Amino acid sequence: MTVRTLQAGPFEGQKPGTSGLRKKTRVFMEPGYLECFVQAIFNSIGGAKDKTFVVGGDGRYFNREAVQIILKIAAANGAAKVIVGQDGLLSTPAVSNLIRQRNADGGLVLSASHNPGGIDEDFGLKYNVSNGGPAPEAITEEIFSQTKTIDSYRIFEASDLDLSTLGMKGIGSTTVEIVDPVADYAALMEQLFDFAKVRDLFESGFTMRFDAMHAVTGPYAKAILEGELGAAAGTVLNAQPSVDFGGGHPDPNPVWAKQLVDLVMSADAPDFAAASDGDGDRNMILGKGIYVTPSDSLAVLAANAHLAPGYAKGLAGVARSMPTSTAADRVAEALGIDHYETPTGWKFFGNLLDAGMVTLCGEESAGTGSNHVREKDGLWAVLLWLNILAETRQSVKDIMASHWKRFGRNYYSRHDYEAIPAEDANALMDGLRGKLPDLPGKSFSGLTISSCDDFAYLDPVDGSRSLRQGIRILFEGGARAVFRLSGTGTVGATLRIYLENLETEESKLFRDTQDALASVIQAAREISELERLGRSEPNVIT
Numbered sequence: 001m002t003v004r005t006l007q008a009g010p011f012e013g014q015k016p017g018t019s020g021l022r023k024k025t026r027v028f029m030e031p032g033y034l035e036c037f038v039q040a041i042f043n044s045i046g047g048a049k050d051k052t053f054v055v056g057g058d059g060r061y062f063n064r065e066a067v068q069i070i071l072k073i074a075a076a077n078g079a080a081k082v083i084v085g086q087d088g089l090l091s092t093p094a095v096s097n098l099i100r101q102r103n104a105d106g107g108l109v110l111s112a113s114h115n116p117g118g119i120d121e122d123f124g125l126k127y128n129v130s131n132g133g134p135a136p137e138a139i140t141e142e143i144f145s146q147t148k149t150i151d152s153y154r155i156f157e158a159s160d161l162d163l164s165t166l167g168m169k170g171i172g173s174t175t176v177e178i179v180d181p182v183a184d185y186a187a188l189m190e191q192l193f194d195f196a197k198v199r200d201l202f203e204s205g206f207t208m209r210f211d212a213m214h215a216v217t218g219p220y221a222k223a224i225l226e227g228e229l230g231a232a233a234g235t236v237l238n239a240q241p242s243v244d245f246g247g248g249h250p251d252p253n254p255v256w257a258k259q260l261v262d263l264v265m266s267a268d269a270p271d272f273a274a275a276s277d278g279d280g281d282r283n284m285i286l287g288k289g290i291y292v293t294p295s296d297s298l299a300v301l302a303a304n305a306h307l308a309p310g311y312a313k314g315l316a317g318v319a320r321s322m323p324t325s326t327a328a329d330r331v332a333e334a335l336g337i338d339h340y341e342t343p344t345g346w347k348f349f350g351n352l353l354d355a356g357m358v359t360l361c362g363e364e365s366a367g368t369g370s371n372h373v374r375e376k377d378g379l380w381a382v383l384l385w386l387n388i389l390a391e392t393r394q395s396v397k398d399i400m401a402s403h404w405k406r407f408g409r410n411y412y413s414r415h416d417y418e419a420i421p422a423e424d425a426n427a428l429m430d431g432l433r434g435k436l437p438d439l440p441g442k443s444f445s446g447l448t449i450s451s452c453d454d455f456a457y458l459d460p461v462d463g464s465r466s467l468r469q470g471i472r473i474l475f476e477g478g479a480r481a482v483f484r485l486s487g488t489g490t491v492g493a494t495l496r497i498y499l500e501n502l503e504t505e506e507s508k509l510f511r512d513t514q515d516a517l518a519s520v521i522q523a524a525r526e527i528s529e530l531e532r533l534g535r536s537e538p539n540v541i542t
Contacts, residue, residue, distance in 0.1 A: 001171065001172055003076045003155070003157075004076075004155055006032070006154075006155060007152050008031065008032025008035060008150075008151070009150040009151055010149060011032075011147065014036075014040070014147035016135070016143055016144060019124065020124050020134070021037060021124060021125055021126065022112045022115065023123065024121070025060075025118065025119050025122065028062060028125075029062060029119075034066055035155060036150050037125060037147060038069070038073045038125075039077075039150060039152075040150050041127050041146075043150070044146050045106065048079040049077065049079070050079075051079055051080060052079070052080055052081040052082070052103075053106055053107055054082075054090070054102070054107035054128075055082055055083070055085075055107065056090025056181065057110025057279070058092075058111040058241070059215070059242070060110075060111070060117030060118075060244070060245070061119050062119075063243070067110065067163065070082075072156040073155050073156075074174060075171035076156045077154055078173075080174065081174065082176050084163060084176060084177070084178055084179070085179060085181035086164065086178055087163050087164055089181045089219070090109075090181045091279055091281070092279040092280055093185065093369070093373050093377035094220070096133065097132065097184060097188055100131070100132040100374070104130065105130055106127060106129050107132075108125060108126075110123075110125055111279035112124035112278065113277060113281065114251035114252070114278055115251075116249045117244050117245050118243065118244035121244070128374075128375075131354055131374050132374035133375065134346055134347040134375070136347055137466070158172075166178050181220075188372060189224060189383055190228070191310060192309065192383075193309065194308065194391075195228060197390040198386045199229055200390065201390040202229060207271050208386075209237055209260065210237065210273070210275065210276075211237045211257055211260045211273075212238050212276060213245060213246075213252065213276065213278070214238045214240065214241060215245055215250045215278045215280065217277075218236065218238065218239035219241070221239065229386075251277055251282075252284035252366055254284075255542060257275045261286065261291060264287065264290070265289060269289060270288065271395065271396075272286070272287055272385070272396060276379060280377075280378050281376040282366035283366055283378035283381040284366055285385055285396070287397050288395060290396055292400060293413075294324070294363070294366045295324050295327050295410060298320060298327070299407065299410075300388075300400070301381065301388075302318045302360050303403060304399075305359070305360060305370075307391040310372070316358055317338035317339060317340065317358035318331070318337065318358055319339065319340040319341075319349050320341060321341075321342055321348075321362075322469060323363075323364050323482045324362060325500050326410060326478075326500070327409075327412075328360075328362065330410075334406075342457055343470075346367065346374075348457065349361040351459055354374075363376065401510075405506060408504040409503045409504075411500065411502075412498075412501075412513070412517075413513055413542065414497070414541070415541055416494055416495070416496050416542075417497075417530075417533060418492070419494070419539075420495055422493045425485055426493070428495065428528060428529070428532065431528075431529065433454055433471065439473070444523035445522040446523075448476045449474070450475060450476045453471070454467075454471050455468075455470050455472050456468070469484075470483060470484035471483040473524070479501040479502065480498070480520075481499055481500075481520055481523065481524040481527070482498040483495070483496075483498075483528060501519075503516065
């Protein structure tokens with residue numbers, strides 16, 4: 001085995017977004033493309049020499065090959081050790097947990113999260129730092145800077161390792177440890193939750209369905225739900241990870257998990273249902289006859305987390321991304337704890353968690369987590385819900401009804417306009433920014449604007465500032481409309497409009513969501529002059 005330095009790069013457009021670098025799979029498969037990006041990561045952190053890394057991914061197309069390439073580049077750059085999941089599989093929260101448990105220097109996560117997989121679909125790679133969380137902006141900017149000038153990478157010429165067998169292997173002087181992808185994560189969950197009480201719940205006849213969407217969470221859910229907790233065989237659906245997610249779209253929302261939603265709305269509905277995404281960091285929560293929005297789920301978990309052993313002492317605080325509804329704020333105020341509003345991107349929660357200022361975090365895009373790792377964690381959220389259900393012995397619908405009566409209901413929806421030409425999307429956002437000074441006091445569709453801004457965030461821990469994070473339009477009475485361009489797509493631009501309306505009158509707590517938001521939807525369209533995009537309806541409503 002020898003180390004070679006091969007000439008390649010630079011490649012345009014290797015700028016990491018909020019969740020790393022995402023491109024079409026064929027782009028990552030271009031000779032030198034992945035290799036140069038990995039080398040740029042190592043260059044940006046002062047090299048890999050004598051360091052320990054965790055590597056794994058969600059099993060999508062090109063995952064196996066990419067893991068082998070990363071191992072060889074890490075070895076060529078002098079890494080002391082690489083910990084890799086069996087067959088190259090690790091959920092994103094499991095990577096975060098292993099980094100923290102093993103005191104690793106960082107981790108490379110291969111995933112495009114909830115994006116579809118396959119040779120003609122999406123692939124991604126992000127770097128996580130030593131706290132287990134996504135690299136902060138200072139590091140991603142340095143990675144991007146490296147990609148603009150890189151002209152070579154170092155790689156070991158060696159045969160691919162057999163990643164199917166647990167144990168120690170090596171490439172040159174680098175130790176490669178192949179680990180069970182589930183074991184350490186499952187042990188952590190057992191520390192946080194009352195598994196015995198949840199077992200009793202299942203033994204009482206409680207029924208559940210968990211849709212793993214042919215993604216990485218399948219083995220985790222089978223081992224924990226059906227294995228450790230005694231849920232009936234067949235509780236976990238689509239449990240076998242697939243390179244193209246069974247031809248589906250591994251995004252746990254009512255559009256892409258429609259069969260699960262239809263099931264809970266049917267006469268044969270289970271008591272509880274949930275789904276997770278491609279890399280296991282997102283979740284969808286449902287009960288018999290009800291869908292729980294991610295914003296409401298965060299609020300309910302904040303209000304009831306003390307029922308689980310790992311959170312029995314209470315919460316230090318709660319944080320949410322700016323587009324997420326303010327439902328969690330109302331819970332935090334009632335509990336007398338701090339709440340924070342951050343930009344979109346889990347990395348912004350990292351400082352708050354590390355400083356002990358918050359315990360729970362959540363994003364409206366189906367991401368919820370806590371201080372147990374530094375990533376959002378889909379299965380963790382499901383297990384916390386199960387612990388709450390086991391303690392209260394209430395249905396999901398009853399829990400939501402009680403919650404809304406106590407705190408009010410933040411009717412909430414996201415409208416996505418996908419694959420918009422980038423110049424059109426940017427023009428719409430620039431037009432909105434230009435209007436902001438003149439909007440307060442004006443009325444649209446019966447709603448009066450109380451304030452508006454282009455959200456900027458001052459990190460209370462390190463003093464860093466993040467600008468232009470999305471446009472907020474706040475109406476009198478608690479309604480909001482938020483406009484933001486997403487950074488997770490790979491074709492054109494995706495305009496996301498987040499719509500919220502607070503309702504505290506008990507007789508109006510059980511309306512259809514889109515009906516309850518009708519005036520906010522119309523006001524948002526008028527304010528943004530949305531018709532300029534030539535779109536009469538959003539591509540996706542969640």
